Amino acid sequence: MSSNIYRDKKPVFVFLIPAFLFMAVYLYYPFFRNIINSFRQIKQLGSPGIGWNNPWYANYVEMLYDDIVWISLKNTLIMMAVTILGQVGIAVVLALMVDNIRHGRQFYKTVFFFPIVISATALGLLFNLIFLYDKGMINQILESLGKTTLTDWKAEGIALVTMMLPVMWQYVGFYFVILVTGLNNIPDELYEAARIDGASTWQKVRYISIPLLHNVICTCCVLAVTGALKVFDLPWVMFPKGMPLKTTFLTGTYMYYHTTQTKNVDYGSALAVLIVVLGIVLSKVVNRIFKEKDY
Amino acid sequence: MKKQILSLVLAGAMIASLTACGGSAPDTEGAKESAKESTAAENGTADAGTDAAASVELTVTTTFAGEDGNAQNFKNAVAAWEAETGNTVADTSATSDETFKTRVVTDFETGSEPDVLFFFNGADANSFIEAGKVVSIDEIRAAYPEYASNMNDDLIADSLVDGKKYAVPVNGYWEAMFVNKEVLDAAGVAMPGANYTMDQFKADCEKIKAAGYAPIAAALGNIPHYWWEFAIFNNQSPANHLEIPASVDDANGQAWVAGMNDIKELYDLGYFPENTLSATDDETFAMFTEGKAAFLIDGSWKVGGIVSACQSDPEDPATLDAEKLSHFDVTYVPGKGGDRKATDLVGGLSMGYYITKKAWDDPDKRTAAVSFVEYMTSDELVPVFAQHTASALKVAPVVDESQFNELQVKAMNMMAGVTSLTGAVQDLFQGDCRVPTFDGMPEIVTGKVDAADAVAEGLDLYNNQ
Numbered sequence: 200m201s202s203n204i205y206r207d208k209k210p211v212f213v214f215l216i217p218a219f220l221f222m223a224v225y226l227y228y229p230f231f232r233n234i235i236n237s238f239r240q241i242k243q244l245g246s247p248g249i250g251w252n253n254p255w256y257a258n259y260v261e262m263l264y265d266d267i268v269w270i271s272l273k274n275t276l277i278m279m280a281v282t283i284l285g286q287v288g289i290a291v292v293l294a295l296m297v298d299n300i301r302h303g304r305q306f307y308k309t310v311f312f313f314p315i316v317i318s319a320t321a322l323g324l325l326f327n328l329i330f331l332y333d334k335g336m337i338n339q340i341l342e343s344l345g346k347t348t349l350t351d352w353k354a355e356g357i358a359l360v361t362m363m364l365p366v367m368w369q370y371v372g373f374y375f376v377i378l379v380t381g382l383n384n385i386p387d388e389l390y391e392a393a394r395i396d397g398a399s400t401w402q403k404v405r406y407i408s409i410p411l412l413h414n415v416i417c418t419c420c421v422l423a424v425t426g427a428l429k430v431f432d433l434p435w436v437m438f439p440k441g442m443p444l445k446t447t448f449l450t451g452t453y454m455y456y457h458t459t460q461t462k463n464v465d466y467g468s469a470l471a472v473l474i475v476v477l478g479i480v481l482s483k484v485v486n487r488i489f490k491e492k493d494y
Numbered sequence: 495m496k497k498q499i500l501s502l503v504l505a506g507a508m509i510a511s512l513t514a515c516g517g518s519a520p521d522t523e524g525a526k527e528s529a530k531e532s533t534a535a536e537n538g539t540a541d542a543g544t545d546a547a548a549s550v551e552l553t554v555t556t557t558f559a560g561e562d563g564n565a566q567n568f569k570n571a572v573a574a575w576e577a578e579t580g581n582t583v584a585d586t587s588a589t590s591d592e593t594f595k596t597r598v599v600t601d602f603e604t605g606s607e608p609d610v611l612f613f614f615n616g617a618d619a620n621s622f623i624e625a626g627k628v629v630s631i632d633e634i635r636a637a638y639p640e641y642a643s644n645m646n647d648d649l650i651a652d653s654l655v656d657g658k659k660y661a662v663p664v665n666g667y668w669e670a671m672f673v674n675k676e677v678l679d680a681a682g683v684a685m686p687g688a689n690y691t692m693d694q695f696k697a698d699c700e701k702i703k704a705a706g707y708a709p710i711a712a713a714l715g716n717i718p719h720y721w722w723e724f725a726i727f728n729n730q731s732p733a734n735h736l737e738i739p740a741s742v743d744d745a746n747g748q749a750w751v752a753g754m755n756d757i758k759e760l761y762d763l764g765y766f767p768e769n770t771l772s773a774t775d776d777e778t779f780a781m782f783t784e785g786k787a788a789f790l791i792d793g794s795w796k797v798g799g800i801v802s803a804c805q806s807d808p809e810d811p812a813t814l815d816a817e818k819l820s821h822f823d824v825t826y827v828p829g830k831g832g833d834r835k836a837t838d839l840v841g842g843l844s845m846g847y848y849i850t851k852k853a854w855d856d857p858d859k860r861t862a863a864v865s866f867v868e869y870m871t872s873d874e875l876v877p878v879f880a881q882h883t884a885s886a887l888k889v890a891p892v893v894d895e896s897q898f899n900e901l902q903v904k905a906m907n908m909m910a911g912v913t914s915l916t917g918a919v920q921d922l923f924q925g926d927c928r929v930p931t932f933d934g935m936p937e938i939v940t941g942k943v944d945a946a947d948a949v950a951e952g953l954d955l956y957n958n959q
Contacts, residue, residue, distance in 0.1 A: 244596065440933055460592055
């Protein structure tokens, strides 16, 4: 009797049904509905639309000729590079440094993780004040150092950097905590043996920590790339409508812009499909590049 | 077998608990509501014109929020109505912008519209009027003959959909040019008057710029609406301003193109703030109130925003710095020497209270909704909201200026000299047709897109709607 209950898998399926139904109603149905919407003419959110586009794939053709789509794709790819180098890269350095100190580890863990618990919208408002043209924190500091003119940190040439810095800063702590946990899983005996063999701190990091962190770093990179595709709230709060001159649009913000601001809901739906396709393709590519090793 | 039965029971319980989140509780409430409805239905229209008998919660959405000068008035009026009737109001008001409009229209599309809303009566309302989701004033009057009887019907706007009247107006609006006189004094510029021309305006802007100030407070990358409206108006007349061009090549179309090029000229002359393409409207407004910019074209609702900026506590009128407020004035928008005089302004009664079909079909809410709108549009409350703007009251009350602050009085004096008020053509030009010239304004002023091409693109989108 006792062994039978483990062999019989039917109850497991029964328990999976509620979760499946939930996903079907709130994820898969809207997803397929969105694909249909991308072929229709819809001017209001929630409306079924006034008919099919002519031709039905018109939005996808328009995307090819829409300069802003290409700008948003380029910006999203830059954002991915920034997340891998800026977020994961800095997190690795911080994690290794914190792992090598005796006192204050918990303090640094809390300090670096803290930005994660603040909502992205609040952070957007915060950084708006920091980068504000008139009386912003940075311009005030520069003024006190003798600069006589104000710098527009949201001007065309520098806007992308201004947008990506807070996004990068916000998630460093997230990857930092994952990496510190990974470092904690490395057996102390390895470091002890290396120390007895006369290895320096750098050699311990180079030949023990980093190789054994490989799989954790790969996981972080996959999370960072897929996360970069979803970045929306902070850039939208800081640079609504892709300001200035529509140069700061990401795929997510451009989709939102068309869906809610220009009343071109069907084009927004087509952009959402593009984001999903991009997400699937990039996840595959990233999983292949950052393949985990078996030890 | 017992295990299987137990599994099924547990799974069933999980599904039931999930369903309960959205289903069971409302069913109980629904039964109660049904009972109430049937009781009320039996009473028919016997309650017409009276306050709700039982406590009802009305969902109300208005634009009386944020920096709107009537935000506090609305809060006070709601509290007074609640105290008087025992009903409650779930207030979902928000600042009037494109996001607010989208939210309201989406709420209607998804069946989650409020019971009462204070909303635009132009093209913005077309979708929910077409869908029959709001009740006309005539239909309400059939059951409640006194509804909006204190209003002059000729001043209540007809729907663009079916010509019926739906929205009971409270306060009108005007758009004019606010002035920071402190900046004018520093630049040696006199306060503009009723015959202000664009040439004089440019000469003044040059002096202001030379004195180290931004002449015009405007965020062209965020809210170019007011300049868009007046720049076009300056190339037309009050008689034809509300005619949307059939094409870019006709006279009106060319007036629109000329208007866009006029804004570009001001941009090229450096009269907008250096960060006008990357700033938000709030930022440029702050420049104006903090004495870093001289002119601000905006609506009558901005009077409240300026007054708030002169208070140490924006919520407490007692903290008003009267000396700071005295630096602000409001005047006419310079004319270009054509058919539009400086004193021909944009304004009117563009909003009003709607009662939704959903509330109307609920006997309890019907009475409460009618009571609420009647209260908000009463002879006593309308003047409180209208202040220096127009109203549709049959008997306009005598204005007691002693109740108004200095800027409100200046606004009333300015309004006394207005020669005409014309509606905003952008209220008729709705949807994605606006994008090429509104969101595309930065591209137009920087020369990346030709004004004629942008206008043509917008008109094509409008004509294909």
